[in-house]
Amino acid sequence: MDELDHWATGRLLSAAARLVEHEWNSHLAPWDLNHAGLAALHVLLPGPTTQRELAAAVQVEDQTMSRTLERLERSGYVERRRDDSDRRRVVVTLTPAGRAACLRAGDLEVAEALFRGTVDDLPGLRAALAALVRRFSQQRWPDAPTRATFPDGRTRPPRS
Amino acid sequence: MDELDHWATGRLLSAAARLVEHEWNSHLAPWDLNHAGLAALHVLLPGPTTQRELAAAVQVEDQTMSRTLERLERSGYVERRRDDSDRRRVVVTLTPAGRAACLRAGDLEVAEALFRGTVDDLPGLRAALAALVRRFSQQRWPDAPTRATFPDGRTRPPRS
DNA sequence: CGGTAATACTCAGCCTGCTGACCATTACCG
DNA sequence: CGGTAATGGTCAGCAGGCTGAGTATTACCG
Numbered sequence: 493m494d495e496l497d498h499w500a501t502g503r504l505l506s507a508a509a510r511l512v513e514h515e516w517n518s519h520l521a522p523w524d525l526n527h528a529g530l531a532a533l534h535v536l537l538p539g540p541t542t543q544r545e546l547a548a549a550v551q552v553e554d555q556t557m558s559r560t561l562e563r564l565e566r567s568g569y570v571e572r573r574r575d576d577s578d579r580r581r582v583v584v585t586l587t588p589a590g591r592a593a594c595l596r597a598g599d600l601e602v603a604e605a606l607f608r609g610t611v612d613d614l615p616g617l618r619a620a621l622a623a624l625v626r627r628f629s630q631q632r633w634p635d636a637p638t639r640a641t642f643p644d645g646r647t648r649p650p651r652s
Numbered sequence: 653m654d655e656l657d658h659w660a661t662g663r664l665l666s667a668a669a670r671l672v673e674h675e676w677n678s679h680l681a682p683w684d685l686n687h688a689g690l691a692a693l694h695v696l697l698p699g700p701t702t703q704r705e706l707a708a709a710v711q712v713e714d715q716t717m718s719r720t721l722e723r724l725e726r727s728g729y730v731e732r733r734r735d736d737s738d739r740r741r742v743v744v745t746l747t748p749a750g751r752a753a754c755l756r757a758g759d760l761e762v763a764e765a766l767f768r769g770t771v772d773d774l775p776g777l778r779a780a781l782a783a784l785v786r787r788f789s790q791q792r793w794p795d796a797p798t799r800a801t802f803p804d805g806r807t808r809p810p811r812s
Numbered sequence: 813c814g815g816t817a818a819t820a821c822t823c824a825g826c827c828t829g830c831t832g833a834c835c836a837t838t839a840c841c842g
Numbered sequence: 843c844g845g846t847a848a849t850g851g852t853c854a855g856c857a858g859g860c861t862g863a864g865t866a867t868t869a870c871c872g
Contacts, residue, residue: 496782500763501774502672503691504781507711509669510859511788512662517860528828531663544850551667556829558852563827580837580850603660610787614661617780620771621664622656627770628671670829677830688858704820714821716859723857740820740867818869826860832853839848 515606523597524567528552528560533569533586533594540585543572551625551633569593675766683757684727688712688720693729693746693754700745703732711785711793729753 496504517526525533528550535541535549547557561584564570569590575581586594604614611617656664677686685693688710695701695709707717721744724730729750735741746754764774771777 494782494786496785497778499782500760501767501778501781502676502687502763504778504785505665505669505672506687507789508781508784509665511785511792512665514792514860515788516662526827527662527666542850552828553830554851555831555853560828578838578850582851600660603662607661607784610783611780612783613776613780616773616776618657618661618664620773620777620780621661621668622654622659623770623772624668624767625656625664625671626654628675629667632671632674674830686857702820712858713860715823715861718822720858738820738868742821813872815872816870819867821865821867823864824862828857828859830856830858832855834853835851837849837851840846842843842845 512606516603519602520597523593525569525593525597529564529567529569530594530598532557532560532564533590534598536570536584536586537591537594540583542575543582543584546584548633551629564590672766676763679762680757683753685729685753685757689724689727689729690754690758692717692720692724693750694758696730696744696746697751697754700743702735703742703744706744708793711789724750 499507513527520526520530531550532546535546541549543557543561544554546561547554550557552560561570561572565572569587571585571587572582573585575583607614607617659667673687680686680690691710692706695706701709703717703721704714706721707714710717712720721730721732725732729747731745731747732742733745735743767774767777
């Protein structure tokens with residue numbers, strides 16, 4: 493018997509996301525980080541990546557990732573340099589400071605603790621959210637959550 | 653067996669929210685509306701409100717609501733005028749066009765259809781999201797999802 | 813009555829996210 | 843080859859969200 497029961501599900505979703513982001517950002521602020529930057533760092537942990545691949549992995553537009561990286565670079569967490577073998581590409585590398593910040597600030601235990609004690613069925617929630625992401629990101633991020641899977645380090649097989 | 657299973661719950665939540673907002677915005681675009689504007693219109697349906705009350709109901713900061721209303725006013729969906737009995741307040745009123753747009757564009761059937769066929773346990777998802785909103789909005793929006801409940805139209809009893 | 817505090821909004825500035833337009837580099841193909 | 847397309851990034855501009863600061867009005871209280 494709550495007013496929230498009358499909210500559209502989309503509005504509930506947006507509100508919850510904003511509140512959790514806010515909470516998470518507060519936790520990350522001492523590291524001069526926020527949820528967007530941390531997501532990028534997290535993807536970079538296994539190794540350097542192209543900017544476009546990074547954007548696809550985080551599921552944001554290239555332009556958005558560009559500015560996020562600008563900020564991360566300013567904070568000294570990341571380095572960008574043009575790829576010599578393909579001068580269109582920009583390769584993004586984690587700095588030691590970036591790795592440290594990611595590991596310390598982005599502790600999954602802390603991240604998930606936000607939900608403990610509030611959400612009963614956490615796996616159920618995750619499943620529902622994942623289903624939504626899969627459903628709606630199909631068109632927008634064709635090769636989204638995949639990373640270098642081929643021997644040469646490309647996401648897709650060399651066309652030919 | 654999906655890459656999404658490795659995402660932190662917060663990231664899943666944000667991604668899902670963004671995608672659903674995007675979808676919903678596409679549907680609202682023909683009316684020159686988006687999710688934020690529609691939420692405000694929806695709150696205004698029962699009758700005029702103060703800007704601050706509106707902001708609290710939608711759970712955004714006053715400044716954010718200010719600009720959202722600026723846009724809604726520009727679109728002719730809303731009118732703002734200073735309250736004569738308290739010239740600090742701004743009273744927001746739905747125009748006929750605003751009411752029509754809200755009712756037609758904001759059809760709940762359409763809104764909820766986004767989730768049908770994708771989320772199995774919709775009530776479960778809603779319950780989890782509502783729990784999160786309740787949990788984290790406690791401090792920030794003390795008198796959030798309540799509306800004029802007292803005879804004189806105030807949200808809180810007149811302090812005396 | 814008058815000074816201080818509280819209230820209601822706006823302004824400026826930042827960040828994320830999006831779209832549309834643009835540039836440089838590389839790939840493709842006649 | 844050489845022209846056109848595809849690819850990878852950036853710039854500009856808009857909108858939502860936030861914080862911090864400032865203004866005007868009203869309430870409170872000595």
